[in-house]
Ligand SMILES: *[C@@H]1O[C@H](CO)[C@@H](O)[C@H](O)[C@H]1NC(C)=O
Ligand SMILES: *[C@@H]1O[C@H](CO)[C@@H](O)[C@H](O)[C@H]1NC(C)=O
Ligand SMILES: *[C@@H]1O[C@H](CO)[C@@H](O)[C@H](O)[C@H]1NC(C)=O
Ligand SMILES: *[C@@H]1O[C@H](CO)[C@@H](O)[C@H](O)[C@H]1NC(C)=O
Ligand SMILES: *[C@@H]1O[C@H](CO)[C@@H](O)[C@H](O)[C@H]1NC(C)=O
Ligand SMILES: *[C@@H]1O[C@H](CO)[C@@H](O)[C@H](O)[C@H]1NC(C)=O
């Protein structure tokens with residue numbers, strides 16, 4: 001078969017890829033702090049200027065939700081794309097610490113230096129960060145295909161395997177322009193014993209003897 005004859009197929013295929021890319025990149029949840037007690041939870045289908053709160057309210061479908069600051073562990077699970085605009089590490093931690101998110105973008109929306117604190121995210125595959133006034137950077141931590149297993153059979157055991165992939169973001173990475181870096185340690189049987197400097201909360205149900213993949217992002 002000549003290239004000429006295969007071209008319609010090729011073009012169709014490329015067109016499909018572009019369309020697919022366009023659609024999936026335009027559908028995401030955006031969360032930002034509105035005031036001390038409320039956050040805005042938006043569904044967005046088009047690009048919004050980074051940290052432009054007013055534009056988000058206009059272009060996205062947003063609702064205001066009461067922010068329960070004192071929950072010990074949130075139940076947020078976001079298997080789609082999530083963008084969070086934040087102003088301080090404590091809100092960031094209260095929103096996201098020890099949650100399950102696959103595709104996350106974090107933007108710091110204020111000119112301030114952040115202390116080193118660890119934000120733990122489970123099942124994080126793709127991360128984008130945007131420090132204040134600096135370009136966006138990205139990192140792919142792992143792909144869906146990397147989770148091969150014995151437990152791909154059911155949705156719930158797949159969910160569980162995400163719990164064994166924990167990323168720790170050093171929040172001081174938002175200071176300055178340094179390159180986003182990551183380092184993974186596999187076969188960690190106990191975070192508390194093997195990596196005692198890292199915070200860990202027991203998730204209760206995980207009594208099996210599976211090991212963790214721990215990724216440090218800094
Ligand atoms: C976009 O969002 C809608 C509603 O939240 C969801 O039903 C749909 O699957 C999403 N589409 C993509 C491509 O993520
Ligand atoms: C934001 O809204 C989406 C869709 O309504 C929901 O699935 C998600 O849990 C909400 N997030 C928070 C933090 O309330
Ligand atoms: C919530 O936290 C604030 C300070 O962060 C504290 O004053 C208040 O007592 C806490 N409320 C509950 C119900 O724990
Ligand atoms: C996340 O939780 C751990 C353990 O409680 C804590 O040490 C850490 O500072 C929290 N991170 C943030 C960004 O709040
Ligand atoms: C991720 O970052 C690289 C290097 O900065 C850049 O070339 C690439 O376009 C970025 N990818 C996405 C999806 O933003
Ligand atoms: C992790 O453990 C598996 C199974 O025991 C082994 O095959 C693999 O080489 C180990 N990986 C590392 C990085 O030690």
Ligand SMILES: *[C@@H]1O[C@H](CO)[C@@H](O)[C@H](O)[C@H]1NC(C)=O
Pocket residue numbers: 207208209210
């Ligand atoms: C623990 O590991 C052993 C051997 O690797 C295995 O036979 C056993 O089923 C595991 N237990 C659990 C609860 O996963």
